Each structure stands twice: as structure tokens, then as C-alpha cells.
Amino acid sequence: MSDPVVLLTDFGSGDTYAGALIGACWRVDPTLRVVTATHGVPPGDVLAGAYHLKASALAFPRGSVFCAVVDPGVGSERRVLAVDTGEVRCVAPDNGLLSYLWSEADSTMRRCAAVAVPAGASPTFHGRDVFAPAAARLAAGADLDDIGEPGAPPMLLDVAFARRDDAALLGRVAAVDHFGNAITTVRLADLGGARLTGARWDGGGTDSVVRTYAEIGDGLAVLVGSAGHVEVAARGRPGRCLGGPEAGAAVRVLLA
Template sequence: MIVLFSDYGQQGPYIGEIEAMLFRYAPSERVINLLCDVPAQNVQAGAYLLAALSADFPKGTIFFCVVDPGVGSGRDLPVVIRLVDHLFVGPHNGLFDLVSRWSATVECWQITYQPVKLSNSFHGRDLYAPVCAMLARQQPVPGKKISWSQRYNWPDDLAEIIYFDSFGNAWTGIRAAAMEVSKTLVVAGREIKHSDSFAGVPPGTSFWYENSSGLVEIAVNRGCAREELGLEIGSEVR
């Protein structure tokens, strides 16, 4: 199984081109588009989202991971990392910092594969997708093993808004397991109390809860937290 995680967005041809490349080189492999609207060019938000979303996939899953504002610059090594039973393919730009932190083991290889065609702006299609296909077919990927080190000293829990779903609910980078339910959050000058579910508060009331990915999420029952609280990516949570 190959799982796509990117900031390519819902519009445009990019996801289709990735899927076509994977079908070309690994036609029997199942491809799942997990998330394609990571906040654009926001590697830090992507790192926390990837750590939260990738844990429950089956053994042997290959993650295609591209949030790459430095594409074409040569400043970030293309890598494959193995975290126990999962493989992650993408740029070594901080995107894997959190998911590797929670892994019992980490192995890393610098990709040295040189595709015939390599655009300056779409390494996802030209480099990372073929590498994912090679791994899925258990073919050797040209590369060399290197020591792993995180790019940034980001905190275990990021007290910011990192993502909005289609309902306008605001995901934070805080693991719910690290938060006491008695905690009252302050977001955009508003106090936000905990509720186990939407049904636990009246319509129009804002609250926070543990979402299905284990993160603290801020919502408004039958409303849009993004609009009603005036939130944006990077809004501070206290």
C-alpha cells in the first residue's frame, strides 16, 4: 500500500499525475490519498499531521510525503526512512521529525536515484513516486545509508492551529493525551472548555475535544470554528 500525504491541494493535476506515475510503475499496488491539503508549504504543520495520521496503517505501508517549499534548490536531501514497520519517502526538511521521534527504531537512506526526467518544481512526480513504486515492488532503490538526525528542535506538542477540516474545525498540534480535560484553553481571546462530543454542548457553543487522530481539536457545535472564532493556521492556543 502506498499512502499519499502532501500539500498539493484538491485543485490542479498534481495528485492525478502522482497516481498515474505510481500506476505506471506499480500497477497492482493500492494507492490511498490520505491528505493532499496540508497547509501550503508549511513543513511544521505537516510534521505534526503526519505523526498523528500515520500510526494506524498496516505493516509494510509506504508513505509518499511531500511538503517541499525548497523543491529544486538541492538544500534538502531526498530520503527513505524506515520506522519499525513503515517506510517514508520524501525530503529531509523536517517533515519526518515528529513521526521519527515517536518510533522505536529509525533507519535512513539518502536517495541517489536519478530519473531520466526531473523537473525543478515537481520532484513528487519525477523522483519520489518512482522510488515509492520501486519499494512497493521490492526493487532496490539506488541510495546510501546515512545517520538520522532531526532538522529542528520542535516541541512534542505544538500549541497552534495546524489544520482546518471541511467543517471548519481547527486541529491543533497538541496530543490530547498530554492535556487534562479540566483545562480551559484560550484561543483568539476566547475561553474554550472541554466536551467529550458535539452533543455535550448546546448548538453554537465552542469547545475542545480529542479528535479521531488523537489531537486536540477546537469546534463549534453546528457551526464553523474557523469563521466564528476568527482562526487561521498558526493561531496560538494557550
């Protein structure tokens, strides 16, 4: 059985764009399994896409091939990349979407290839004409070297990574999930063994630190989510209802 192709985009569900990726994969091999991680990344939000790509990759089996399309620069000079982390493979634009997937992979295992844009590809829909066919070829058995030339590593978004400032980590909200939890760029690995003591953002903050959502009281709290990122959350409602940070907001995570 072939490895699955996993779609992750900002296409939404109201148009035919998401379905066109499935069709493009099946044009390569109609026996491929094509599944969806999400088409709900906010339009053009590369940082949110980078988080959701990482979080999705944690759940899928080794060898899965992601077709990740959050590509506001479609048709420009940005590269099309195929990467292998040693766990999963991914075809994506070189715009920072691979920031977490690449940087958190074993450096001795990861590989990167630049994929050429074929003649006749629509300059406004590389997802259908470039990314999906390349991902399908990988899932059908091709190697990275078969679909592209070895190239420089992906670009990484500076904003995707927190920085240390005395007894705090400075990050921002990478994504706000369906439940209204504000997922920050501060990762468990960034803590370096320090203990979370709270968080501050423009106009608000909390000193409540919990392990599970069920432990949250009437206000906001911070916790480490399932993908290893610090979140600001409320119980039973979106955090913004209680003054929590919005997507893109700067967040100062306090440590002890």
C-alpha cells in the same frame, strides 16, 4: 499482494500534479495499488502536512508506503528521505514533514536513508521524478538500503511540539480540518496525566472541556481528537465563526 502506496500532498485536485504521481508509480510497477490519503494539505504548510501524515499513518496497515510531498523547497539542497518507522514507510522531503511520524516511532525500530536525486529529474517536480518512484520501489519489495544510503535522522520542526509553562502547555494550531476544528500541536501524551481545563488564544478562550463533539454546547470547547491532539471546536459549524483560533495561531492549553 504488494503493499499500497499512499499519496499525501498539497497538490489539490485542479491540476495534473496529483495524477502524475500515480503514473510515476505505475512506471515502476503497473500492478501497484496507489491510493490517496489527501491532496488537500494547504499549499506549502509543512506543519499541517506533518499532522495529516501522522493521522493518516494511524489508519493504514503495517507496511504501507507513504509518498508525502509538501515541499516548498523543491530543487534546493534539502534532502530526500526514505524512513521506516517499524509500522509504515515514507518517502518525503527533509523539511519537518516527518516530525511526528519519526519522533513518535519506536526508536529501536526506525531507520532513515537519504535518497539521491537522479540525473534528469525536474528541479520543480521531485514528487513525480524522485519521491513517487522511490515509494513505488519500496512498495514493490525494495528495502531502504536499496534506494538510499543510511543517513542522519530527519529534521524536526520546533513548532510541532508544545512546551510546558507552569500549569499550561504552549502550542499552536497545526491544522484546521474540513469541519473547522482547530487541531493543535498539544498532544495527549504531552499532558503527562494532567487534566484539560480549557484553552486561551489571542482574542478568545474557553473553559469547556468535552469528550465528543456531540457534547459541545453553544460555544467553543476543547477535546482530544482521534489522532491524539487537543482541538478547539464548535458544534455544527467552524470554530472561527465563534472566534476560535485560526491556523498557525498560538494556543495556551490549561491543565489541572
